[in-house]
Amino acid sequence: MKTTIIKVGAIAAVIAFATGCESTTALQNQVDALQSQVASLESQVQAIDVDAAANSAAAAQATADQSQACCDATNERIDRMFQQSQSK
Numbered sequence: 001m002k003t004t005i006i007k008v009g010a011i012a013a014v015i016a017f018a019t020g021c022e023s024t025t026a027l028q029n030q031v032d033a034l035q036s037q038v039a040s041l042e043s044q045v046q047a048i049d050v051d052a053a054a055n056s057a058a059a060a061q062a063t064a065d066q067s068q069a070c071c072d073a074t075n076e077r078i079d080r081m082f083q084q085s086q087s088k
Contacts, residue, residue: 011034
């Protein structure tokens, strides 16, 4: 994230030095365009982070559900064995 901002800043500095005496409005337009691109990239990175977290949470929930099902089945077996031993 920070490297993207640094790269954009470096590009803006190169553009500023390369243009020399060019009007400041053209340079400002380029800087504004770069800032909008950075903002777009930041929102894309945040969306990716949210998607990754949601996928991890879904995988964890599936694992927890499988573990609970196994535990429930084991408890049922133990209960049946106990009931059989009591009925004899």
